[in-house]
Amino acid sequence: MNQLFTNFLPINDLDLKVGQYSVLQCGKLCTDEKSCQTFLYKPQDEKCFLYKYPLLEYTPVLSEAGVVAYEMEGCPLSGLTLNREAGLCLKILFTTNRTSFYASSVCAQLGGELISLETDQKMTFLKTYILQYYGEKKGVLVGLNSTGGWDWASGAPWVPSSLITNKINNFDSGMNPCGSDFCGVFSLSSSSAMEIFDSCCLNIPLLFVCSTSVL
Known part of the structure; x- marks a missing residue:
């Protein structure tokens, strides 16, 4: 500790x-x-x-x-934040390379992948982490992708939760046509309300979230 x-x-x-x-x-x-x-x-x-x-x-x-x-400690690398209840460590990173391929490769170098939010606990933890780390609402790329159907990087299917507003519509007004798959973006519409929408995987936000297993 x-x-x-x-x-x-x-x-x-x-x-x-x-x-x-x-x-x-x-x-x-x-x-x-x-x-x-x-x-x-x-x-x-x-x-x-x-x-x-x-x-x-x-x-x-x-x-x-x-x-x-x-x-409490338990992450394999310094700079990662432990989520004991979910059994994972996470890190939010900044990029000017606006492709999900690049973000995924950075997570792989850390020994992990873009975070999967299959549970309400993970969503709530990430919401609190963003607010208490940045002090304001932010949109972050997460491990949700439309390739072959909307699935998380973990392989689990996307199942909408009552805690989060689902705004996925397979469209990105900032890059139309997209020319690629669509990727999930987790965001906060207020200090308590969560939403998830999609962006072209060639036009991701400046922030993305990696997760790794705990030690």
Whole structure:
């Protein structure tokens, strides 16, 4: 685990455990709870807090003196963010090469692929990650492709979720005709609302998301 000296607590999604704990006991609680990404410990009061996301630049926090934060580790490379509950690590990268082939090749060099969002948990985690990493809404290329039917890079079929607005229509006004397949773009229409639309695979967004397996 990676120790961070913070003196603050996240405002949302924080679980204060009842009782008094040592730092090792607090760490074990986090280890045993798959949704726990970070645990925060206040030695003075022996308080243990579990948090389901990593601590990022725009994580909403309040000041709390004496708190030390520890992030769980498990990614094969530095710079990747762990999602323990989904069993994957992710990284958002920037590119000026606007083709999905290039984005896929970069992910392959990291030992992974463009992220597949087959579950609501993965979608919600990515939404929170984008907001807390960038502090604003962003559109990112994900591993969804129209080749042979809409499927994720993992091979799972695209099944619309009630949590996300489906705007896939096999059309890209920015590149028409496309001359290629269409690729999925995950975006936020507000701080809480998610949507997915398609873009020509030769005209992808500037940001894309790679994922790898955990150690």
